[in-house]
Amino acid sequence: MTGIEDFTKPYGLVDKIDAFGYLDYLKSNPDAPRKHGKVVLVTADTPLKASRGEGKTTTTIAMIDALRERGIDAAAVLRQPSMGITAAGSKGGASGGGKASLTHPELIDWGLCGEMGAIEAAQNLLVSFAEKAIDEGKLDTVLVPRVSEVPSRSLRSTIVDAGKNNVAERVVLTPTCELMQIVVLSRSMDELAERVGNMTAGTKDGKGVKFNEFVDLWRITNILTDAVKPARTETVNGSPVYVHGGPFANVSLGIPTLASVEMATALHDVVIVEAGYGADAGAQKWLDIACREFGAQWPSAAIVVTRATTWRDDPDLQWRYPFHVERLENLGIPTFPLINLWEGEDELVDGLKATANELGFRTPIIGNLYRDGGEALAPQLDGFAEAVSVEDIPATPESHRGTPLRDNLNWVSEHAYGVPAERVVEKAGFEASLAEAQELCESVGMNLDDLALVAVKSPATMTDNDALPVQERTVTLKKVEPHTGAGVVHVNLTTSLTTPMPKIV
Amino acid sequence: MTGIEDFTKPYGLVDKIDAFGYLDYLKSNPDAPRKHGKVVLVTADTPLKASRGEGKTTTTIAMIDALRERGIDAAAVLRQPSMGITAAGSKGGASGGGKASLTHPELIDWGLCGEMGAIEAAQNLLVSFAEKAIDEGKLDTVLVPRVSEVPSRSLRSTIVDAGKNNVAERVVLTPTCELMQIVVLSRSMDELAERVGNMTAGTKDGKGVKFNEFVDLWRITNILTDAVKPARTETVNGSPVYVHGGPFANVSLGIPTLASVEMATALHDVVIVEAGYGADAGAQKWLDIACREFGAQWPSAAIVVTRATTWRDDPDLQWRYPFHVERLENLGIPTFPLINLWEGEDELVDGLKATANELGFRTPIIGNLYRDGGEALAPQLDGFAEAVSVEDIPATPESHRGTPLRDNLNWVSEHAYGVPAERVVEKAGFEASLAEAQELCESVGMNLDDLALVAVKSPATMTDNDALPVQERTVTLKKVEPHTGAGVVHVNLTTSLTTPMPKIV
Structure with missing residues (x-):
């Protein structure tokens, strides 16, 4: 009889489990004890x-x-x-x-x-492949940030190829990157590879280009074994x-x-x-x-x-x-x-x-x-x-897939932060950022409204000013960034400083 | 009886061995079977x-x-x-x-x-600590490069903190970095920590500052366990x-x-x-x-x-x-x-x-x-x-420790590349680079001539032009860079392009 032990190997002081293999086994063996x-x-x-x-x-x-x-x-x-x-x-x-x-x-x-080091290498390799694609005329811009597991304030804004092409880049903390999101959301290596392939590498002539158009995906999945x-x-x-x-x-x-x-x-x-x-x-x-x-x-x-x-x-x-x-x-x-x-x-x-x-x-x-x-x-x-x-596993409420992103933002603000739609305000530039995200998604054959909303905000606040009376609290919408591979869209909220690259303190 | 198996743990598909522990055991037990x-x-x-x-x-x-x-x-x-x-x-x-x-x-x-990912994180963390030391007034410059396991042409020259302080940096390939050298050369975690502490983080008022002056070394060694x-x-x-x-x-x-x-x-x-x-x-x-x-x-x-x-x-x-x-x-x-x-x-x-x-x-x-x-x-x-x-383990020829670096360069050129001293030439700027390296070493209490010479050169050539007749071949000395932690000094040789950060091809 097959059991979880057949998917488990000691790995130094801990065990590592081939969860993908086990889930696949359960799927193919619906009568297996579980x-x-x-x-x-x-x-x-x-x-x-x-x-x-x-x-x-x-x-x-x-x-x-x-x-x-x-x-x-x-x-x-x-x-x-x-x-x-x-x-x-x-x-x-x-x-x-x-x-x-x-x-x-x-x-x-x-x-x-x-684990984190492997994800870092894999996402950085994607950026290198994108860089090569620029050399080969397949891309004009790179949209995927490099990553570092180590925090460093000065990596928030960087210029690479300095002295030559002076390309502006940013570096985000490895655990926050799109590839980590893909690892978090995938239930098999095939799904993972498909999601990596759907990441928008950058743009060519203003249109999004996915990694599956120029990267051998096994090179990435091999790193993540x-x-x-x-x-x-x-x-x-x-x-x-x-x-x-x-x-x-x-x-x-x-x-x-x-x-x-x-x-x-x-x-x-x-x-x-x-x-x-x-x-x-x-x-x-x-x-x-x-x-x-x-x-x-x-x-x-x-x-x-x-x-x-x-x-x-x-x-x-x-x-x-x-x-x-x-x-x-x-x-x-x-x-x-x-x-x-x-x-x-x-x-x-x-x-x-x-x-x-x-x-x-x-x-x-x-x-x-x-x-x-x-x-x-x-x-x-x-x-x-x-x-x-209680015997039953509770039912999950309905998906918001297809709901216009702007409505979904109102919904989250109201339900998760207690701020109704009329006090969800837009910072200058938000509309443009939203329109740009919509266009980018369309150019790679996706609909922005089908992506799951990831609210990006300070961990210590829910609204623009939590200390104000309830009827004065607002939520400000700042910026939209789709992750077409993970299938999520980041929206930066509230006036708090948020950066995916902290300084060390 | 203790044996290597007591220092060995399965680690997925391979075993990992606590070599430091085993070497220490052999040292403390000279009669142990070996x-x-x-x-x-x-x-x-x-x-x-x-x-x-x-x-x-x-x-x-x-x-x-x-x-x-x-x-x-x-x-x-x-x-x-x-x-x-x-x-x-x-x-x-x-x-x-x-x-x-x-x-x-x-x-x-x-x-x-x-392994490589951990070394990458540890060296990059040292850079982040150096960055923090700049904020705190303990350093003016950072001398240790960031590292990336993934090759990327555009990382050869980078500017971090872009738009603010615009600090020029470079990124080298992880396997080539000083911390990797320290891992290669150390026989115990104590030795490793001491070497990390002796790395020159950067300069303050023109003088070298070592990491042991401001970093808790266990933070680095923990990453490398x-x-x-x-x-x-x-x-x-x-x-x-x-x-x-x-x-x-x-x-x-x-x-x-x-x-x-x-x-x-x-x-x-x-x-x-x-x-x-x-x-x-x-x-x-x-x-x-x-x-x-x-x-x-x-x-x-x-x-x-x-x-x-x-x-x-x-x-x-x-x-x-x-x-x-x-x-x-x-x-x-x-x-x-x-x-x-x-x-x-x-x-x-x-x-x-x-x-x-x-x-x-x-x-x-x-x-x-x-x-x-x-x-x-x-x-x-x-x-x-x-x-x-043959029963005997051969004796090792004498150390070059203390030999002036310039003489050691002549010696290596003659013995390893067949180019005698009179055809070892200096590129403009070499003398200045040598003098600067000497000063930096002195400022951290070390003697440049005590460091082991690492020739940095193209893997495909031994001299400035291997295809010339033997009496016309030259070796050009270009640049000196001490790694005080590893205890080595890099000298770039020959006219071939060498970079520790290749592009992907």
């Missing part, structure tokens, strides 16, 4: 600062340890941390902490098995954790690969998916992109993590947390507040529960997860366990 | 074109298969191919061919286990092959890591080290840098590979092959000509042997290695087997 696990999103309040974690990863790890302690076969799927950011010291690791940790955080945080395999590691308590896909739900998808989640639901009863930064970033993207547009499984429950302080102490911003919980509940997703305590905050528990009650939340799950890990949670999970034991 | 294998160099005639292989890797593979067929415990150590070059299609794979192949060429050629481990794979006949270290002996070291070779000699009786491109590049670097200056083992024999056509058919260049064989023999290294036949050349064997005899060579080893693999060689290896069965 589970139909439920997906649970762990997301968070909108962070006050991008770099200050609420503890989503710690929560995810504590949750599966707690569920397994209760006899529930739970696993987690995490995104791979951005090694460049971790190594540069801008941010701590992204593999939990204290009793809610992974066994090999140093590996997970420091490049895992080279191991990068498309999720890594399996475990918590210090032995609970299974799959790591795959890039972070940065502010400027890209920032969700784990669909293949890794799909594989995990075939292997476990409950699969916790980390979706950060806040619910307006990662969770919004899981729901409105992965589920609605790419067939990922709609969550059977959600957990919205916060810190005791973040939740209550900034009067101007405290609307955000209840907004997120309510939005998810209104979508029919049982949503559990979870408060991750710092040391010395144990005496706040009663007050936090009272506030939660006043706000009409479900009873919050509260614990110091760094100190106590899953043990702090296990006794509090009756309601949660009930929510995920 | 071998004292002989090193054999496989090198080649100077290639007519960089991209046209003589078949060094194929020969290396065929040789160990043949030796093992004769009952000799032989292994090979190969450099990792440059995935960017392979993937871009500029060059075929670098893992042998036909019957003289590795079991997983697609893996070896396509990024192996992410797996990259410093050689991969163990095997030939299709099951002979062990270790792969580690970067190619490009034209513009960098281009030799396998010293740790991987040292480990292999503790495990096997004969260790074949591939040293390309031609003998004037890879072999020269193994002998004059690795052995003389960094304690690598002096070879007990050498094989100089050529094609039947290259050897004899260009009257202007046919001096090069005998020159290489003679040079190696004069160093006391038993040197075996090996002629790798193309299909249809079998009838040339007698003529080739006659020519070799006229030239005073040892009897050449001749075979179609693609078609016949090691079987073509095994019966011809009596003389070779005798050469490597």
